[in-house]
Amino acid sequence: MTDDAPPVAAPPEQVTRFLDAVRASLAQGTLAKLVLAAYQGPEAGLKKTVIRPLTLKDGAQLSFVQHYATRDITRNLPQPAGLALVADLLGAQFRSAHLLTQTEDFHLEFSRQGACRLTRGAAVSSVAPAAGHDRTKKRLLDHRKPFLQALGLTDAAQRIIPAMAHKWKQINKFLEIFDQAIADSPLAQQPRIEVVDFGSGKGYLTFAVHDHLRNTLHREAQVSGIELRQELVELCQTVATHEQCTGLSFRQGALGGFAPEKLDVLIALHACDTATDLALHLGIRAGAALILCAPCCHKELRPQLQAPDVLRPLLRFGVHAAQEADMVTDSLRALLLEAHGYQVKVFEFITLEHTDKNKMILGIQRAEPAVPGAKIWKEIAALKAFYGIREQHLESLLKSLKAVG
């Protein structure tokens, strides 16, 4: 730099420490992913960027996947250029950066005024660098299944790719829940089972459920993944055809326009906002014996919620108001399922990488239609009145259905 060059401000110490942690985890091969969120740059619709290490024939790279509402854009950069880009983006375009490694997680946050805060904690993703890492835990899914490699979860040696270890854990946890739910449901002895997975995305869970039903439980399963994004449908269908997965198919479509004649199991994991209501409605309407939903992005009720006086000191904090809206939304969904003949459990599923949305709503159709309908409807009405809720999407969709009880 020449003497008359304008001074360049040094990055805050927290940013330097965060970048050091990124470099160290890359050097040690422990970096699972780096998620840049809270975007404030010029690109319309950009939600977040997820960065993962990968090795190409040109050497070590960083893969940047930019997530928009309806598409993803991927580009790879050599590691030094990728790191320089991350350094430029932090704070300038993204106000949140979450580094997940095998051993530790780091979270760098910028306030709107530009102040930054770095926190670190134990790894939530317990990344498995190789297949051997899973030796101690009996998994329901065998990591040697060829579809896992085709979907990018395992490498050519059938080892879990480190960056996918969290997804691997999530799939296995989901299978444990699914396996138990089947055993507890009217489907326990049923030889043929129809499953629909709404918003199947890259199909990890859809393939896993199909494999579990066909090859572990030996049922004649028909599993369909319904997905809005054509490119994901094509990817999954190609793998299903190539791997000769009998009874597994994928189709492009929107939740709202789907009306299956028969449905035993409805799955909708991480369907945004009222898409979860569409899925629940469809499951109830089709008389699904089993409904498994992991809701996310609860937006509908928050603007409607009116804080009762005594709760105002709690709900003036945005984070509490959001938690309250999530809880009220999912409680109403659970009550509505109960009112339509389901036994319902709401529980923690598995921690997601960069969000606390890890709730599962599990509905198992009761063998005997239950009596408590009137009581539940009263509870629903009381909850809505308490919070000043005018409309909840599932309730509106269900109005045309006759409730049990």
Ligand SMILES: C[S@@+](CC[C@H](N)C(=O)[O-])C[C@H]1O[C@@H](n2cnc3c(N)ncnc32)[C@H](O)[C@@H]1O
């Ligand atoms: C967050 S991903 C979850 C994927 C998968 N269920 C999982 O948990 O791994 C949500 C998926 O739902 C799809 N989606 C969103 N709205 C939809 C709709 N109305 N109908 C069908 N798919 C939808 C998105 O394209 C996306 O692939």
